[in-house]
Amino acid sequence: MYISAVLTLFALGFYHAAAASASELEAIEPLFLEFSIQEVLTNTSWIPVVEPWASQYVSAVRDGRYGDAVWARYHIAGDVHDGIVGGTTNMTVLQSIEEDALSYKLNDPEDYAKAQALYAQTSDHDGHKDIIQTLSHIYNQDISHLEARVTYSTTCSTDFNAAKADCTDLLDRMPTRRTNIGNGQGVASWGTCRLRVSRYRGSSTDLTYNTAHAVGRLIESDCSRVPHGFDFPVVSGFSPRNRGHRKVCLSRKNSGCS
Numbered sequence: 001m002y003i004s005a006v007l008t009l010f011a012l013g014f015y016h017a018a019a020a021s022a023s024e025l026e027a028i029e030p031l032f033l034e035f036s037i038q039e040v041l042t043n044t045s046w047i048p049v050v051e052p053w054a055s056q057y058v059s060a061v062r063d064g065r066y067g068d069a070v071w072a073r074y075h076i077a078g079d080v081h082d083g084i085v086g087g088t089t090n091m092t093v094l095q096s097i098e099e100d101a102l103s104y105k106l107n108d109p110e111d112y113a114k115a116q117a118l119y120a121q122t123s124d125h126d127g128h129k130d131i132i133q134t135l136s137h138i139y140n141q142d143i144s145h146l147e148a149r150v151t152y153s154t155t156c157s158t159d160f161n162a163a164k165a166d167c168t169d170l171l172d173r174m175p176t177r178r179t180n181i182g183n184g185q186g187v188a189s190w191g192t193c194r195l196r197v198s199r200y201r202g203s204s205t206d207l208t209y210n211t212a213h214a215v216g217r218l219i220e221s222d223c224s225r226v227p228h229g230f231d232f233p234v235v236s237g238f239s240p241r242n243r244g245h246r247k248v249c250l251s252r253k254n255s256g257c258s
Contacts, residue, residue: 028061029115030199031104032070032097032135032255034185037061040076046186047194047254050078066119067128070097070135077254079192087192087236087252088159097131100256101138107241107258108199112139154239156223160253161234164224166191167250171220176213180206181246185257187212193235196257198247207246215239219250 024037039045040054049057053075060069074093079086085096104112116139119132126132170190181187181197187209188195195216197207207215223237238257241247249257 028069029111029118030183030185031108031111031115031258032100033061033066033073035073035076046184047077047189049076053078063125064121064123065126065128066122067126067131070131071128074255079252079254085160087161087234091159094131094134096255098134098138100258101135102143103256103258105138105141106143107247111199154219154222154237156225156237157251158227159236160251161227161230161236162193162250162252163191164220164233164235166193167216167220167235169193170195171213171216174213174216175209178208178210180208181212182206186254189254192252193250194252194254196249196253198241198258200246205241205245207248211245212248215248216250219248223250 027034027036035045035049035057037058040049040058043049043054053072057069057072057076060066060072071093074080074085074097080093083092085091085093088096091099101112104115116135119135122129122132167190170188170193173190174188174195180203181200183200185196185199186194187197195212197212200206219237219239220235223235224233226233236251236253238247238249238251247257
């Protein structure tokens with residue numbers, strides 16, 4: 001009897017450990033917390049992650065402190081300095097989160113609703129409940145007056161500037177195979193430059209790596225400039241999504257693109 005009970009407890013412990021391990025292989029939700037714990041622990045996500053934010057991200061996700069986890073996510077690439085997101089004109093982390101939230105609410109309402117339901121369960125020990133409140137406020141906002149872009153073109157930005165040389169290297173090195181990108185938003189990263197796409201909505205609106213590369217080249221060409229105060233060219237822009245394809249972003253931004 002005693003041996004049987006011990007074996008049962010061992011089996012249950014093994015089962016729960018395996019379940020926890022499996023859950024850490026997947027992102028907790030795909031919008032604001034797109035990195036799985038395993039990706040962060042092994043530094044194998046589409047962008048390199050840095051300390052102390054990587055450890056804080058893992059700890060916060062495991063503890064269910066979702067505001068803390070989102071805060072760590074927006075610092076995890078190491079490009080926030082003195083509270084300002086790298087490559088922007090004085091955009092704070094919270095402003096960057098708000099910008100992404102509005103875009104997700106407009107273009108990915110179902111996923112945003114799921115994220116909101118999850119974040120409503122954040123731990124009482126969450127140190128960034130202000131972020132949860134901000135996401136909740138945007139969720140409850142009427143943003144129907146904002147129009148989703150439906151043209152196939154390029155739009156340049158003055159924020160999230162990436163060095164053009166890094167974007168050129170990224171486009172020279174990224175995959176160009178004619179297979180769909182599928183689920184996931186981070187496509188390629190090199191130096192200060194990131195190529196991201198909007199959320200996956202099925203194969204009929206997906207992009208191949210080859211097409212994403214071609215659109216990236218178009219953004220690189222159209223949005224290259226030397227801003228005041230810079231002595232080298234930078235790139236920041238996107239090609240808006242429409243009913244037939246995903247949005248493509250080429251800039252320093254390592255989140256969003258919806």
